[in-house]
Amino acid sequence: MNDTQWPRYEVFQQEAEGKPVLHNGTVHAADIELALLNARSVFARRPDATQMWVAPAEQITSRTREELAADPPAAEAAGAAEAYYIFGKLAEQAQASLLGEVGAASGEAAVAAALAQFGAEAALRWWAVPAAAVLKSDPADAGPMFAPAREKTYKDQAEYPVVTMMRQLRAKANTNHKDTENTK
Amino acid sequence: MYGADVEQIAIELNEDPQKLADFEARIARGEKIEPGDWMPTEYRRQLIRMISQHAHSEVVGMLPEGAWITRAPSLRRKLILIAKVQDEAGHGQYLYHAAETLGATREEMLDALLSGKAKYSSIFNYHTTTWADNGAIGWLVDGAAILNQTMLARCSYGPYSRAMVRICMEENFHRKQGQEMIILYSQGTPTQRAMVQDAITRWWWPTLMMFGPHDADSPNSALLIRWGIKTRTNDQLRQEFVNQLAPDLQACGIQIPDPELRYDEASGNWLFGAIDWDEFWRVIKGDGPANAERMAARRQAHEDGRWVREALSAYAAKSQVQL
Numbered sequence: 001m002n003d004t005q006w007p008r009y010e011v012f013q014q015e016a017e018g019k020p021v022l023h024n025g026t027v028h029a030a031d032i033e034l035a036l037l038n039a040r041s042v043f044a045r046r047p048d049a050t051q052m053w054v055a056p057a058e059q060i061t062s063r064t065r066e067e068l069a070a071d072p073p074a075a076e077a078a079g080a081a082e083a084y085y086i087f088g089k090l091a092e093q094a095q096a097s098l099l100g101e102v103g104a105a106s107g108e109a110a111v112a113a114a115l116a117q118f119g120a121e122a123a124l125r126w127w128a129v130p131a132a133a134v135l136k137s138d139p140a141d142a143g144p145m146f147a148p149a150r151e152k153t154y155k156d157q158a159e160y161p162v163v164t165m166m167r168q169l170r171a172k173a174n175t176n177h178k179d180t181e182n183t184k
Numbered sequence: 185m186y187g188a189d190v191e192q193i194a195i196e197l198n199e200d201p202q203k204l205a206d207f208e209a210r211i212a213r214g215e216k217i218e219p220g221d222w223m224p225t226e227y228r229r230q231l232i233r234m235i236s237q238h239a240h241s242e243v244v245g246m247l248p249e250g251a252w253i254t255r256a257p258s259l260r261r262k263l264i265l266i267a268k269v270q271d272e273a274g275h276g277q278y279l280y281h282a283a284e285t286l287g288a289t290r291e292e293m294l295d296a297l298l299s300g301k302a303k304y305s306s307i308f309n310y311h312t313t314t315w316a317d318n319g320a321i322g323w324l325v326d327g328a329a330i331l332n333q334t335m336l337a338r339c340s341y342g343p344y345s346r347a348m349v350r351i352c353m354e355e356n357f358h359r360k361q362g363q364e365m366i367i368l369y370s371q372g373t374p375t376q377r378a379m380v381q382d383a384i385t386r387w388w389w390p391t392l393m394m395f396g397p398h399d400a401d402s403p404n405s406a407l408l409i410r411w412g413i414k415t416r417t418n419d420q421l422r423q424e425f426v427n428q429l430a431p432d433l434q435a436c437g438i439q440i441p442d443p444e445l446r447y448d449e450a451s452g453n454w455l456f457g458a459i460d461w462d463e464f465w466r467v468i469k470g471d472g473p474a475n476a477e478r479m480a481a482r483r484q485a486h487e488d489g490r491w492v493r494e495a496l497s498a499y500a501a502k503s504q505v506q507l
Contacts, residue, residue, distance in 0.1 A: 031504075
């Protein structure tokens with residue numbers, strides 16, 4: 001990596017209360033606060049967010065099912081346990097989604113704990129994200145961060161009834177055609 | 185070469201045959217390749233080339249329409265246009281981020297664009313000379329882009345595919361607002377009808393060129409299809425576009441500037457005349473109507489943003505020292 005490149009942050013987003021927290025993409029930023037602001041600019045232009053998380057990519061432990069089968073993770077690690085968010089990619093086409101939280105002393109041990117808790121077959125790919133490394137949008141900022149997109153209904157393709165308009169145009173053309181035929 | 189078996193390709197590309205075979209088997213099973221997974225150097229190179237070109241196109245694509253924001257004919261049209269141009273900026277960001285997951289840096293990609301080394305879609309090197317051009321860009325240019333992007337939403341590289349899913353959803357707003365505008369003007373006053381006809385006459389052929397050279401002249405296609413990056417060829421996508429647009433434009437009473445255009449019962453396709461490839465290559469190589477102007481605007485924007493980048497880096501460095 002070029003040393004002028006800012007670090008990469010993974011972005012997670014919850015579309016609405018009660019919906020899963022999903023991995024959304026990545027941003028680069030000079031620090032984690034700016035990462036959250038960039039994430040908001042890039043990913044919240046449509047009314048589908050109630051909260052957003054960012055986490056430094058380099059602190060995330062990522063393992064595929066194949067890698068885990070070939071090289072099972074060690075459940076034990078030195079040091080004190082801390083909280084990890086466990087994300088899993090459940091299908092090839094799907095984004096990774098939040099499965100839950102485990103306590104472990106390392107990212108690898110957190111993956112091992114996740115396999116025990118959720119089952120090795122639960123996900124195609126596992127991510128352990130140290131909870132302390134995550135910056136979440138402040139619920140108090142949800143209004144200014146996410147509400148503006150909701151009022152902009154003209155960004156919704158359903159606002160443009162072009163299929164109906166084309167049908168009406170064709171119907172009009174057919175009527176005109178018949179009128180011409182009749183007067184002949 | 186690329187219809188060949190995996191061992192032969194491994195030799196050509198200097199890759200480990202077993203790893204290459206496993207990689208191709210993953211693609212055949214419909215698995216998505218994710219950042220950090222093993223991938224052939226050529227797969228990474230082709231993706232960086234495509235994704236960064238695509239990102240540049242989104243960013244340069246803000247210019248032709250952005251020029252009309254202050255001249256939109258109503259508040260509604262102005263809000264729509266601002267949102268659309270903002271979306272293009274966002275799409276550029278999704279795509280640069282996707283390319284960065286492959287190890288490309290923002291700096292390299294921007295250098296390649298600003299030095300003229302990287303390409304972007306030839307369509308943005310044409311001028312927008314009347315308001316109706318914004319409608320033509322929405323319906324034709326974004327419509328063409330959606331066909332390509334719908335294909336890429338199924339591509340084998342996870343981050344590119346996911347970026348495309350979001351982009352396609354947003355591009356449908358772009359296409360439909362343009363189509364709505366063209367339909368309304370095509371049924372409007374004589375001046376509006378003339379303006380729309382002129383816009384379609386100028387944008388039709390450059391839009392067909394957007395799909396790229398004929399398959400026989402598209403050297404990367406076979407490998408891109410083999411590795412699930414592309415699933416359809418330039419000519420297939422171009423034909424689908426003409427099949428969609430020709431009857432709709434005609435229903436609006438708009439003349440398509442191609443005397444050879446006709447519906448072919450046997451194939452179910454709308455056949456069209458020869459594309460002026462000299463014009464295409466001229467524009468790609470930097471000699472289109474607006475290439476110099478577009479690049480000058482990008483260089484100026486990059487220069488104008490320098491103090492912001494420097495301030496962000498300085499702030500981050502200072503915060504780290506305090507920790």
